[in-house]
Amino acid sequence: MPFHPFSREHLAAxxxxxxxxxxxxxxxxxNPRRRHLVTRLLAFTNLAAYPLNLIAWKTHDQAIGLENLxxxxxxxIAAFIAGFALLxxxxxxxxxxxxxxxxxxxxxxxxxxxSADFLTPPFITFFIQHFAIVAAAIHIPLVEGWRPKSPLWKxxxxxxxxxxxxxxxxxxxxxxxxxxxxxxxxxxxKASMIDHLGPWPWYLASFQPLAFSLFFILAIPLHRLRPAxxxxx
Numbered sequence: 001m002p003f004h005p006f007s008r009e010h011l012a013a014x015x016x017x018x019x020x021x022x023x024x025x026x027x028x029x030x031n032p033r034r035r036h037l038v039t040r041l042l043a044f045t046n047l048a049a050y051p052l053n054l055i056a057w058k059t060h061d062q063a064i065g066l067e068n069l070x071x072x073x074x075x076x077i078a079a080f081i082a083g084f085a086l087l088x089x090x091x092x093x094x095x096x097x098x099x100x101x102x103x104x105x106x107x108x109x110x111x112x113x114x115s116a117d118f119l120t121p122p123f124i125t126f127f128i129q130h131f132a133i134v135a136a137a138i139h140i141p142l143v144e145g146w147r148p149k150s151p152l153w154k155x156x157x158x159x160x161x162x163x164x165x166x167x168x169x170x171x172x173x174x175x176x177x178x179x180x181x182x183x184x185x186x187x188x189x190k191a192s193m194i195d196h197l198g199p200w201p202w203y204l205a206s207f208q209p210l211a212f213s214l215f216f217i218l219a220i221p222l223h224r225l226r227p228a229x230x231x232x233x
Contacts (some may be wrong), residue, residue: 005111005190009118014109017131024135028143035143039086042136046083049129050076056121065179068122072173072181074166075105079129082136092158094146099159101137103214105130113188141222148219156215163211167204 003009028038050071057068071077078100085093109130116122140146148155170182180186184204187194197203197210 003112003114003116003118003123010112013123013127017109017127021131021135021138025138025142028139038143039139042132042139043083043086045128045132046079046086046136049079049125049132053122053125053129056125059121060116066177067179067181070179070181072170072179074100074163074170074182075108075130075133077166078105078133082133085140086136089144094140094144095148095155095158096162097133098137098140098146098148099156099215099218100163101133102218103159103211104163105133105137107193109134111190111192113183113190113192115189147222150223152219152223153216156212156219159215160212164208167207 024038024042028035053071053076054069057064067073071080078097081093082097082101084090085097109127112126112130114123114126116126149158167182167184170184173179173181174185183192183194186200187203194203197206
């Protein structure tokens with residue numbers, strides 16, 4: 001069955017993923033033992049997302065392109081970062097996981113750029129990976145008590161610099177391989193937020209203030225929560 005954004009199949013996938021995410025976070029908040037198990041489960045799921053995606057595409061009838069073989073999409077990198085953030089507690093990895101997970105990966109769940117049909121292996125692993133990133137992004141402040149740096153703009157700026165570095169990296173890789181990692185060569189085939197940011201390459205410039213603004217907005221509620229364990233400068 002072909003998959004279309006905002007369809008009943010899309011709603012079903014998002015609803016199921018949201019329920020599982022909420023159940024895991026509630027379990028992690030309930031007691032330390034469950035918190036440990038959920039943390040390890042989310043770390044494993046994020047780190048295993050790429051090999052699972054690779055296996056899923058190899059079992060699919062559709063031809064596998066470089067964009068499905070190489071883990072160079074932003075959410076592929078975000079999954080690795082989220083996994084190690086949960087295992088190590090590294091401040092920078094936590095920062096990237098929180099801001100990238102809620103500003104970018106969450107948007108990918110709302111307007112998924114996926115060519116696989118409903119309930120095929122690539123479809124399933126796509127939603128597992130993206131929900132694992134979002135779950136990690138919520139788990140880090142809600143369960144682990146992480147807070148952004150002070151002043152308020154500092155952690156959003158760190159996340160923005162990371163996103164800018166990824167964009168420049170993806171432009172170079174796309175020029176070399178003829179791919180479209182990060183959608184820096186052209187917009188995704190399916191409808192997305194990018195469609196409202198202007199034509200290529202101008203939407204790459206539109207991303208800059210939008211990304212920092214989203215990161216800054218995401219920092220506000222955590223900055224106001226006290227007591228907290230903020231990252232040290």
